[in-house]
Amino acid sequence: MTRPIIVWLRRDLRLADNRAIIRAASAGAPVIPLFILDDATPGKWRAGGAGRWWLHHSLDSLDKDLHALGSRLVLARGKSIEVLPKLAAECDAAAVFASRAYEPWAGELEYELRERLADSGTEFRRFAGTLLFEPEAVKTKDGGPFKVYTPFWRAATAAVEIPAPEPPPQSLMAPREWPASDQLASWSLLPEHPDWAAGMRESWTPGENGAKKRLSAFLSSSLASYGEDRNRPDREATSRLSPHLAFGEISPATIWHAAAAALRRQPKRRAGYDVFCKELVWREFSYHLLSHFPAFPEQPFRPEFTRFPWNDAPGLLRAWQRGKTGYPIVDAGMRELWHTGFMHNRVRMIVASFLVKDLAVPWQAGEAWFWNTLVDADLANNAVSWQWVAGCGADAAPYFRVFNPVLQGAKFDPQGAYVRRWVPELARLPDDRIHKPWEASPMELRAAGIDLGRTYPHPVVDHSEARDRALAAFKALKG
DNA sequence: TGAAATGTTGGGGCG
DNA sequence: ACGCCCCAACATTTC
Numbered sequence: 001m002t003r004p005i006i007v008w009l010r011r012d013l014r015l016a017d018n019r020a021i022i023r024a025a026s027a028g029a030p031v032i033p034l035f036i037l038d039d040a041t042p043g044k045w046r047a048g049g050a051g052r053w054w055l056h057h058s059l060d061s062l063d064k065d066l067h068a069l070g071s072r073l074v075l076a077r078g079k080s081i082e083v084l085p086k087l088a089a090e091c092d093a094a095a096v097f098a099s100r101a102y103e104p105w106a107g108e109l110e111y112e113l114r115e116r117l118a119d120s121g122t123e124f125r126r127f128a129g130t131l132l133f134e135p136e137a138v139k140t141k142d143g144g145p146f147k148v149y150t151p152f153w154r155a156a157t158a159a160v161e162i163p164a165p166e167p168p169p170q171s172l173m174a175p176r177e178w179p180a181s182d183q184l185a186s187w188s189l190l191p192e193h194p195d196w197a198a199g200m201r202e203s204w205t206p207g208e209n210g211a212k213k214r215l216s217a218f219l220s221s222s223l224a225s226y227g228e229d230r231n232r233p234d235r236e237a238t239s240r241l242s243p244h245l246a247f248g249e250i251s252p253a254t255i256w257h258a259a260a261a262a263l264r265r266q267p268k269r270r271a272g273y274d275v276f277c278k279e280l281v282w283r284e285f286s287y288h289l290l291s292h293f294p295a296f297p298e299q300p301f302r303p304e305f306t307r308f309p310w311n312d313a314p315g316l317l318r319a320w321q322r323g324k325t326g327y328p329i330v331d332a333g334m335r336e337l338w339h340t341g342f343m344h345n346r347v348r349m350i351v352a353s354f355l356v357k358d359l360a361v362p363w364q365a366g367e368a369w370f371w372n373t374l375v376d377a378d379l380a381n382n383a384v385s386w387q388w389v390a391g392c393g394a395d396a397a398p399y400f401r402v403f404n405p406v407l408q409g410a411k412f413d414p415q416g417a418y419v420r421r422w423v424p425e426l427a428r429l430p431d432d433r434i435h436k437p438w439e440a441s442p443m444e445l446r447a448a449g450i451d452l453g454r455t456y457p458h459p460v461v462d463h464s465e466a467r468d469r470a471l472a473a474f475k476a477l478k479g
Numbered sequence: 480t481g482a483a484a485t486g487t488t489g490g491g492g493c494g
Numbered sequence: 495a496c497g498c499c500c501c502a503a504c505a506t507t508t509c
Contacts, residue, residue, distance in 0.1 A: 231480080349480070388480090400509045401481050408481090467482085471509060 003094035004030035004175045008084060009073075012099035012130060012248035013058045014208045015065055015168035019127035020097040025169035029094060032175055033066055034087065035059060037077045037187055041105055045297065045379055048372035050341035051246075053197050054206050056189035058247050061207025063184070071172035075182040081112055088122040091179055095123040099130050099248070102287050103379050104294035132252045133160050133284050135291035145292035147394045152285050153278065165254040199339035204243065204375065211244035215255060219262040226272035230279075233333075233344035234417040239276070240342070242376035245283070252280060286380035289394055296393075297367065297383035305392035309473055311360035319460050320355050321369055323423070326459035328435050329409035330354050332422035339422070341375035346412050352389040353403035358466040360473065363390035391474070399474040402467045409435030425449075425456050 005024040012018055013035075024031045039046040047055055063073040076083050088096060096117055101110070114124040128134055138146065138156045146152035191197050204210070218239040222229065229237030244250050256277070263273045290296050300306055319325050323334035333347035343351070348370075355366045367386040371377045387393025391401070413419060416434030420427040426437060428448035433440040437452060438459060450456055 346480085353481095397480075398509090402509090404482060467509095475509080 002029040003092050004032050006032045006034050006084070006088060006091065006093045006096045008080075008096050008098040009033060009035045009062070010099065010101055010248075011246065012251075013062050014211070014249050014251065015062075015069075016208065017129060017165035017251040017254050018099065018168075018248075019129050019166065020099050020125075021172075022166050022169055023125075023127065024095075024097045025172050029173065030175035031071060031172045032074055032087075032091060032093070032179065033062075033071060033172070034074045034076065034084075035062075036080050036083050037075070037182075038080045038083075040079045041081070041109060042103065043105075045103070045371070048374075048377055049191065050200065050373050050375045051371075051377045052189040053191065053200055053341070054204070054243055054247060054375045056184060056187070057206035058249060059184055061209065065208060066172065069169065069172045070174055072174075072178065073181075074179055075184060075187070077182055077187065081109060081116070084113060085116045085120065085122075087179060088117055089120050091175065093122050095125060097125050097127065100126040100128060101130070102135065102291045104290070104297070129251050129253065130248060131284055131287055132156075132162050132256060132281070133288070135288050138288060145288060146285070147289075149282065149285050149395045152288065153281050156281065156284065162253050162256055164257055165251055200341050200375065203340040203342065206243070206247070206249070208249045211241065211250035214239070214241055214244060215250060215258055219258060223259065223262055223272045223276060224266070224269040227275040230275065231346045231412050233347050234413045234415065238345060242378070242381075243342070243374075246376045246378045246381075252283070255280060283378075283381060286378075286384035289384050290380040293394075296387065297379055298364070300363075300390070300392035301387055301394050302392045302396075304477060305390070308362075308392075308477055309360070310362040313359060313361060316359045316460055317355075317361050317365055319457070320351070320359060320361070320366075324457050324460075325354065326438070326457040327354065327405040327463070328416075328419040328423055328426055328437065329405050329413060332413075332419045335422040337370075337373050341373060343374070344418075346408075347418075348385070349389060350403050350405055350408045352386060353401075354405055356386075356390045357402045357470040358405075358461050358463060360466075360470065363387060363392070399477075400471060402470055404463060404467075406435045406463070423456070 005027055007020050007024050012020065015021055021033070059073065066072050076087065084096060110126060117124045133156045137160055138152060140146055146155065205213070218241065222237050225237060229235050241250065241255065245252065259273055259276055263269050293301060320334060323331035323338065325331055329347065330351050333343050333351045337343040352366055355361050356363050363386045367382055370382055384393060388396045391397055391399035409419065415431055419434050426434060429437060429440060429450070430444065433444060437445070437450060437456060445452060452458060
């Protein structure tokens with residue numbers, strides 16, 4: 001029998017438009033789909049709690065899909081650099097196929113893997129597909145990486161034709177004998193004591209099928225108005241594809257081409273389509289930056305920010321994490337995150353600005369919290385976006401841009417529906433008080449059943465004063 | 480993918 | 495009719 005090909009799956013948990021699987025399937029060899037739970041290689045960036053919940057269900061879903069093709073998913077745990085060569089030797093694998101990864105540790109790992117596998121006569125092949133644009137494919141005039149979004153967008157979309165997505169394989173040849181596999185349940189990826197995942201189960205359908213359904217629902221119902229409505233957390237107007245993308249349950253090329261097709265069907269979707277494409281390419285820009293500046297998750301891109309006088313304030317950080325800052329839009333966002341593993345993008349900007357500027361807590365603390373609590377936690381997006389808000393990143397918001405949580409709330413959640421949903425103790429306040437309960441009269445508070453300081457906190461800082469402090473600190477940094 | 484302070488304009492009230 | 499003031503609405507500048 002022909003020697004098998006191991007398909008090493010990572011954040012590409014899909015069959016459609018997954019070139020590693022598709023090429024292996026058409027090679028005429030048995031295919032061994034493999035997932036390794038490797039907490040050691042990424043170190044502190046191993047998958048967090050919410051991500052582990054998602055991962056469990058995504059792996060479960062992929063295994064079912066593989067069974068429908070006469071195959072299965074083999075599970076192993078340990079360091080990839082040890083597990084893979086060992087398994088390849090055991091199975092006498094001809095090759096290991098994988099989608100390329102872009103995290104700081106990935107390059108060296110893939111290089112070393114190639115060497116070790118070659119020792120035992122196993123070829124190692126990487127495939128594109130995780131990104132629309134490979135980091136090397138987009139260069140400035142002098143051959144360097146882009147540090148500003150708009151020129152990156154122009155250069156990338158002009159230079160690269162995005163190939164059409166490829167259909168999933170119709171069948172996968174099983175090996176004569178399956179290697180031993182862990183039981184998914186034995187990995188304990190799901191929370192037990194306590195089971196905090198109820199809100200996640202209500203909110204999401206992890207897996208390739210869920211991703212496809214989400215995409216078509218979004219394109220048919222929300223693409224047209226995406227440009228205006230995507231900033232409204234009180235509306236279901238964003239794609240909510242981020243966790244599916246983060247786990248590779250759907251490829252960006254699939255989304256790209258499906259959106260273009262939706263535009264062709266209905267040309268009036270143009271405005272929304274353009275904005276949506278820009279958002280997809282922000283993800284590309286994040287990966288572009290991460291791959292050229294691997295310190296991005298740890299260190300400020302603009303080095304002068306290393307000496308910013310951050311506040312060591314565990315109490316304030318905790319109030320932020322738990323959604324008890326006293327600013328309704330901030331608390332609503334943090335509670336949505338805690339409950340569902342997700343937060344609306346506009347609200348992410350508001351809560352991030354509040355942590356970094358109002359509370360002067362280092363952006364890395366917010367990045368770490370998001371890493372653990374977001375189902376769409378993605379190293380590149382997370383690091384680049386936090387630095388963008390903090391003002392120390394590439395093409396970042398200028399440091400003096402400080403969000404006012406009251407004004408942002410009034411502008412993007414005008415009737416307070418989002419706040420009422422996630423901060424129910426404020427639900428009975430009138431619209432013109434919902435984003436600033438401290439300005440409600442004693443009578444209004446009583447009527448709404450609120451005892452400020454007891455049932456809902458006073459603001460942990462005064463925004464106006466905090467803003468002045470932030471501006472002064474940033475100014476000192478500059479001078 | 481800001482907010483707040485400051486500057487400008489123009490309509491209306493009024494002497 | 496006219497100049498003056500007020501101030502909202504909008505624009506520009508600054509942080």
